[in-house]
């Protein structure tokens with residue numbers, strides 16, 4: 001099994017205001033928007049999260065124009081950051097993706113779901129229901145009639161070695177994933193349960209929808225990482241990002 005980390009653009013954010021209140025308040029930083037492609041030993045392509053819609057290339061405010069959040073979060077995408085281009089760099093097209101999994105349904109995690117109408121898309125059932133009702137989850141990116149969702153509950157091992165872990169706090173029924181690889185061992189894709197190392201180092205959870213719940217989820221992830229000797233990959237950490245192997249040049253296996 002291989003794990004490829006895809007760079008799907010950035011967001012220019014007020015770091016303190018968005019991801020680490022009390023740490024770097026007012027400081028503008030660029031955070032990476034990742035997607036993860038898993039290639040299973042039996043030849044299936046599984047994409048975890050689909051990044052931002054390509055319309056942000058020409059119009060960074062495409063999703064949040066006129067909203068308060070656009071003052072502290074601005075997407076930045078180049079043509080090569082689009083999902084189609086990133087897959088092409090691996091000689092793949094959206095039609096080659098058998099399965100999609102959404103960790104959650106924020107705009108930077110499901111913005112390209114529309115491309116995968118031939119795939120089965122896995123999402124958490126209760127999270128999906130919550131997202132449908134909440135303005136923080138622009139429905140146009142996931143609630144599309146041509147898409148085929150399989151809504152699951154709890155903590156399923158969706159594929160052998162791809163284990164969902166419930167980590168609420170960022171959003172209800174948010175999923176992180178424990179990916180088990182033959183050579184590198186376990187990799188814990190925290191997604192937005194932990195945005196960055198500063199959240200842990202400074203116990204800074206105020207950027208999460210439910211800070212106390214998020215703090216408990218982070219503890220859960222730390223315990224799993226400890227038990228499995230797993231490498232934790234944070235959701236949007238610009239410093240850690242520089243240290244990760246990225247597609248198309250390198251992967252984890």
Ligand SMILES: [Zn+2]
Pocket residue numbers: 106108109192235236
């Ligand atoms: Zn995110």
